[in-house]
């Protein structure tokens with residue numbers, strides 16, 4: 001069973017470890033811990049059968065939301081955990097009255113792009129050389145919650 005809930009101090013080390021395993025410029029434990037008190041954001045963690053398996057980091061300004069990061073432990077991928085996290089992100093967006101959630105993803109990251117597309121995100125633009133280590137363009141993807149399309 002997959003359970004999704006807001007991160008507590010007990011999960012900081014696990015989120016930091018997974019972030020370090022997945023990203024070339026990972027967040028520090030201090031940065032992750034600071035998110036617990038962030039009134040404009042949240043890290044949601046996923047547990048599968050009681051075992052920490054992934055997280056998504058969300059933030060917003062007014063009605064504009066951002067997915068800062070999402071990751072699932074390698075050995076637990078392709079079991080629907082990221083999809084469950086993004087479903088919970090939809091609830092977060094509704095609870096905060098957001099018009100959209102937007103994100104950047106490496107051009108080469110086909111797995112993440114397939115995930116986002118399967119969850120209703122659309123490609124809306126490109127940020128040239130957005131990423132370092134290695135340098136790479138970012139694809140901008142957005143999930144809109146209103147009929148009226150906005151330019152981001």
Ligand SMILES: CC(C)(COP(=O)(O)OP(=O)(O)OC[C@H]1O[C@@H](n2cnc3c(N)ncnc32)[C@H](O)[C@@H]1OP(=O)(O)O)[C@@H](O)C(=O)NCCC(=O)NCCS
Nearest residue numbers: 022070071072077078079080081082083105111112114115
């Ligand atoms: C991207 C990532 C979060 C996906 O997590 P996941 O739990 O394996 O994803 P899910 O099992 O919920 O997959 C849902 C759907 O996304 C798509 N998808 C996910 N991984 C995929 C892959 N490797 N190849 C193709 N499609 C994929 C599929 O449509 C999948 O549905 P299906 O399994 O029924 O075909 C995971 O691969 C990961 O942690 N990658 C490293 C970190 C990362 O790149 N994060 C994104 C930063 S922008």
